[in-house]
Amino acid sequence: MRQIIKAKHELRLYELKKTVNDFLEFTENLTLLRAVNEKAQEMVQAIDVLQQLLQQDLAADQLVKAINASEAAALLDEIVDADAIGELEAYILSTAEGIEDAEVTRFLTEVMDKVEHKYNLLLEKAHAYNAVLKD
Numbered sequence: 001m002r003q004i005i006k007a008k009h010e011l012r013l014y015e016l017k018k019t020v021n022d023f024l025e026f027t028e029n030l031t032l033l034r035a036v037n038e039k040a041q042e043m044v045q046a047i048d049v050l051q052q053l054l055q056q057d058l059a060a061d062q063l064v065k066a067i068n069a070s071e072a073a074a075l076l077d078e079i080v081d082a083d084a085i086g087e088l089e090a091y092i093l094s095t096a097e098g099i100e101d102a103e104v105t106r107f108l109t110e111v112m113d114k115v116e117h118k119y120n121l122l123l124e125k126a127h128a129y130n131a132v133l134k135d
Helices: 002-027 031-055 060-069 071-081 084-097 102-134
Strands: none
Touching (some): 002 031, 002 060, 031 060, 031 071, 031 102, 071 102, 084 102
16 A cells, blocks of 8 residues: 555656756756746646655555645645746736837747746646645
8 A cells, every 4th residue: 555655656756847947957057937936846846856755665545644734735725825927927918018019028928938838837737746736
């Protein structure tokens, strides 16, 4: 039983961490994306903590309790519920409205669409992990 629980968690955490690292690489050193980049960095730290918990020699029920009681799991849940990208999107769109060059406006909209797509992938993986927590 412990091995099944551990395998489920490890798989979802691996997928989540891969997606978060991709997002971090995409948003690295971009001033306007600093806030969402910082959230992604917090996610990596939380994933690392959860991966360490999985390595402990705990019985299945103790492992589940330890993971669910961890601040790391709570942080992942909070981040999924937060609208980190909403404020950025509103800012970019309001900035784009003030620009008279249609090409620049289109560019800003396309960049925002790409950021939102990558962030949604990250949220999708986080939701998948949160579903494992609720099993």
